[in-house]
Amino acid sequence: MIPVTFNDCFGWLHAPVPGARGAAAGDVGVVVCQGLMRDGLLAHCSFRLLGDELADAGYPMLRFDYPGTGDSLDDAVAAAGGHWQAWLASIDRAADWLKATTGVTRLVFCGLRAGATLATLAASKRSDAAGLLLFEPVVSGRTYVREMILEADLQSGKTSTRGEDLDIREFLFSAATLDAIAAVDLRKAALPAGLKAALFVRPEARQIDECVTAWKTAGVDAERLGWDGLVPLMRHNVIDENALADFTHVMAWLKRTLPATPIEARPPPPEMKLTPAGTVETPFWFGPKLFGVLSRPAQGTTDQVLLIGNGGRDPHYGAARQNVDFARYLARHGIACLRFDFAGLGDSIGPPGKENLLTHTFTDRLPDIRAALDALESEGFRRFAMLGLCSGAYHAFHAALADPRLSRLLLVNLPLFQLPTRNVLDFLENRGTSATVVGRKLFSIGSWKTLLSGRSNVRTLVRSMINHARRQIVGKSQALGRKLGLIREQSFPVQAMTRLTRQGGRALFLFSPGDLEIDAFAREFGPQGEKLAPYKGSRVLVLPRMDHDLTKAIGRRDAEQAVTEFLRAA
Numbered sequence: 001m002i003p004v005t006f007n008d009c010f011g012w013l014h015a016p017v018p019g020a021r022g023a024a025a026g027d028v029g030v031v032v033c034q035g036l037m038r039d040g041l042l043a044h045c046s047f048r049l050l051g052d053e054l055a056d057a058g059y060p061m062l063r064f065d066y067p068g069t070g071d072s073l074d075d076a077v078a079a080a081g082g083h084w085q086a087w088l089a090s091i092d093r094a095a096d097w098l099k100a101t102t103g104v105t106r107l108v109f110c111g112l113r114a115g116a117t118l119a120t121l122a123a124s125k126r127s128d129a130a131g132l133l134l135f136e137p138v139v140s141g142r143t144y145v146r147e148m149i150l151e152a153d154l155q156s157g158k159t160s161t162r163g164e165d166l167d168i169r170e171f172l173f174s175a176a177t178l179d180a181i182a183a184v185d186l187r188k189a190a191l192p193a194g195l196k197a198a199l200f201v202r203p204e205a206r207q208i209d210e211c212v213t214a215w216k217t218a219g220v221d222a223e224r225l226g227w228d229g230l231v232p233l234m235r236h237n238v239i240d241e242n243a244l245a246d247f248t249h250v251m252a253w254l255k256r257t258l259p260a261t262p263i264e265a266r267p268p269p270p271e272m273k274l275t276p277a278g279t280v281e282t283p284f285w286f287g288p289k290l291f292g293v294l295s296r297p298a299q300g301t302t303d304q305v306l307l308i309g310n311g312g313r314d315p316h317y318g319a320a321r322q323n324v325d326f327a328r329y330l331a332r333h334g335i336a337c338l339r340f341d342f343a344g345l346g347d348s349i350g351p352p353g354k355e356n357l358l359t360h361t362f363t364d365r366l367p368d369i370r371a372a373l374d375a376l377e378s379e380g381f382r383r384f385a386m387l388g389l390c391s392g393a394y395h396a397f398h399a400a401l402a403d404p405r406l407s408r409l410l411l412v413n414l415p416l417f418q419l420p421t422r423n424v425l426d427f428l429e430n431r432g433t434s435a436t437v438v439g440r441k442l443f444s445i446g447s448w449k450t451l452l453s454g455r456s457n458v459r460t461l462v463r464s465m466i467n468h469a470r471r472q473i474v475g476k477s478q479a480l481g482r483k484l485g486l487i488r489e490q491s492f493p494v495q496a497m498t499r500l501t502r503q504g505g506r507a508l509f510l511f512s513p514g515d516l517e518i519d520a521f522a523r524e525f526g527p528q529g530e531k532l533a534p535y536k537g538s539r540v541l542v543l544p545r546m547d548h549d550l551t552k553a554i555g556r557r558d559a560e561q562a563v564t565e566f567l568r569a570a
Contacts, residue, residue, distance in 0.1 A: 001051060001347075003283040003291075004062075005272040006097040009090055010071035011064025012347065014051030015102055018265045023058030026260020028130060029104030030054055031095050032063035033111035033119040037171055040069075043112050044315045046233050046245040048347060053251055058260045060102040066090050069171075070317050071293055071324060073276055082176030091122040099128070101269050106130035108258060112233070114138050117184060124191050131258050132197040133250060136230060139207040141184030148173065171320070172553075187211050193219030196257045200227040200250065225253065278332035284340070287371030289349035292316060292340025295331040304383040305336040305376055306410070306567065309365065309396065311389035311549070315346035318389075320551040326387065329560045335567055338376065342368045342395075362391060362419055369399040373406070383407070385567055389550060390415050400505050401496055409500075409507040410563050413515045413548050417493040417524075493524045497535045506537035508566045510559055512546040537569075 002013045016025040032047055034040040047063055054061040066087040067075030075086050095107055108131040111119035116137035123129035138144045152168045153159055166173040187210055191197070197220055201208050208224055215222040233245035274281040275298070284294040293316065296302075308323045310316065316339045317324045327337035342365050344350030373384060385408035388396035393411040400406040490498075500507065509529070511518045521540070525531040529540030541562055546555030 001048070001055075002268055003272045003347075004097075004101075004269050005274055006064075007090070007093045008073040008075070008274065009064050009067060009094070010272065010274060011062055011094065012048070012051065013098075013101065013269065014055040014061040014063075015268070016055050016058055016060065016265060022056035023260070024262040025060060025102065025265040026058035027104050027263050028059055028106045028108060028258050028260040029098045029102055030059050030061040030108045030110055030133070031091065031098060031119070031122075032061060033091055033109060033115040033122070034063065034066065034069070035112035035115040037168060038319075039113045040115065041314055041319060043233050043245070044346060045313075045344075046247075047112075049244060050247050050250070053247055054254075057251060057255065058262070059108075059254070060098065060104055062094055062098045064090070064094050065317075069321065070315075071274070071281075073274060082174055082180050084177045084180035087118055088121055091118060092125070095122070095126065095128075101266065103263050103266050106258070108133055108254070110134070112136065114144065114181075117141070117144075117186060120186055120189055120191070121184070123195065124189050127192070129192065129195060131195065131254070132191075132199075133254065134197065134199045135227075135233065136201050137186060137199060137208075137211075138184075139186045139211050141181040145178050145182045148178075187214045189215070191215060191218060191220050195220045197222040198250075198253050198257070199224050200230060202226070202230050221257075223253075225249070276328045276331075279328050280331075281327075284338060284375070286340075286375035287368060288343070288351070290340060290343060290368060290371060291347040292338045292372070293327070295327040295337045295339075297331050297334050297336065300334065302334055302336050303381055304334075304385070304567065305338060305381040306330055306563075307369065307372055307376075307384065307386040307396075307406075308337065308339040309369065309386070309388060309392045310342050310345050311392040313345060316341045319549050320556075322389070322550040322556055325556055326560060326563070330564060330567075333564050335564070336381065338372060340368075340372060362394065365395040366399050366402055369395065369406075370403055373403060377405075385410065387412065387563065389413065390548070397496070397507070400503075400507075401499055404503040404505070407503075407505050408567060409505065410510065410566065411507055412510045412550065412559065413512060413517070414509060414521070415517050416520070417496060491524060493521075497525075497532075497538065501535045501538070506566075507535075508538070508562065509540040510546070510562060511540065511542045512548050512555070513542060513544055515548055518542070 002015070004011050004013050016022060032051070034047075035043055051061045051063060065072040066083070067073065067090055068083060068086075075083075091109070098104060098107070105128065107123075107126065107128050109119035109123045109129060110133035111117070112135045116134035119134065120132060120137065123132055148166060148168055152166050165175055166178060187207070197215060199208055199212060199222065201224060203226060212222045212224050227249055229245040229247060229249070272283055278298050279295050280298050281293050281295050284292040286292070308316075308326060311318065323339040327339050330337045341348035342363075348368075369386070376384065384405050386396040386399065386406050387410035388394065389412045393414040394416060396406070396409055397411060397414065397417070400409050497507070509521065511521070525540065532538050532540060543555060543558045543562070545552065545558055550556050550559060
């Protein structure tokens with residue numbers, strides 16, 4: 001697996017290695033078209049593993065980020081005229097690049113959900129398209145747009161109308177983009193006769209039969225196939241134990257339907273390099289097959305670098321590309337930044353036999369962080385900071401306690417200071433919410449309408465309220481006990497901050513209003529962080545416009561400014 005760039009797009013080439021185990025390079029290449037938004041995030045690791053399987057079987061594969069997504073650069077043309085057409089054009093360029101780089105002559109276009117729709121449209125315009133591998137394709141663009149509008153409205157509490165831009169937290173869809181998507185109907189796609197197409201769908205998927213019938217009538221060799229691998233591929237539960245797809249049936253179909261003819265292997269492409277405005281980005285390998293992207297200022301040098309690890313199971317670029325935004329913003333302001341994946345997440349390889357670390361949100365990440373620090377130190381960096389979001393903040397905090405080289409911490413919505421003694425998965429499922437959020441829901445007409453309409457799970461709501469009350473009672477009881485001298489032992493957060501300060505470390509705590517652990521933080525260090533005074537240089541900020549996952553651009557700008565000021569003060 002080799003990081004590559006083409007036409008300002010970032011991607012990964014999975015190609016057979018000459019002399020290695022597995023089949024020789026063949027004449028059939030695979031272009032992966034990522035799903036949009038959460039679909040692409042959740043399937044990231046699964047498609048990485050599919051790439052390795054394809055390469056071992058002799059099928060070179062390219063997966064990449066569309067313009068304005070992932071690690072790719074923003075596309076000014078896309079911003080002006082709509083992303084959908086720009087994404088289609090990027091697939092065409094990706095296909096040409098794969099052919100020129102590997103020597104393949106036949107192409108299979110592969111995609112998930114809206115990515116499968118893009119794959120189909122791209123294949124319809126190419127004479128070298130030999131096959132389609134489609135996972136739950138979006139047949140009706142109009143239906144998909146309606147779903148997107150509903151999702152955006154549920155997230156924002158507002159009512160959207162057609163003809164206006166749509167912000168779905170993780171991406172801003174222009175009106176032109178939405179119109180282009182709504183005009184798509186795969187049942188009417190003009191695919192070349194003889195094309196091999198496999199549609200892997202769940203039994204309840206609708207409109208697929210109509211699509212297969214229409215394609216067969218046009219001379220396409222299309223099959224609707226069931227596949228258990230779709231369930232984990234598309235599951236949105238961050239703590240699920242089966243978060244990686246099994247592509248055994250997919251590989252069997254490909255080998256049976258489109259066997260590859262061996263060709264002469266070509267040398268690997270040159271090392272990737274992207275140049276966003278004011279920055280230079282290069283791949284950064286370290287430790288036992290861990291991967292990141294290092295952003296440096298385009299002008300001058302710096303010995304200061306900020307590390308950004310994963311938040312939850314999101315890849316190194318972040319749920320809303322927030323890590324990319326942070327890295328490029330800081331690099332333009334003279335601070336280098338490494339966004340990287342922990343082992344088993346994103347594009348970093350997991351330990352043998354433990355590739356699936358997606359579900360282990362609080363797996364010990366100290367070895368990964370230390371490996372990053374060692375590698376950056378060898379590059380000449382001397383001042384180290386780390387930014388973490390949610391579980392990433394937890395890992396950053398504990399890494400700094402264990403390794404004094406991490407002297408500056410940027411902790412965004414830190415979920416907890418210390419793991420509970422009970423089962424971690426149970427904790428994540430039943431953690432409740434903050435007092436602010438509970439109060440807001442109790443006195444919200446919209447919440448009660450949702451509840452009474454049956455669209456809200458009463459049991460979940462009640463459980464959340466009970467867990468919140470329990471956490472509040474326990475926390476306040478412990479705080480009162482320490483105040484009265486009944487509990488002499490200092491709490492772990494106080495002990496940890498004392499240790500961090502003695503090591504010369506400083507922490508900036510950033511919270512969004514009403515976040516999960518803001519109540520617990522306030523009990524330890526005061527509502528305004530007034531009890532942080534003994535810990536020189538550490539402070540807390542509640543940013544009113546910031547959301548938990550930094551998905552809102554306006555909140556990210558506030559956070560970026562706060563982080564930059566904190567690091568410069570260091």
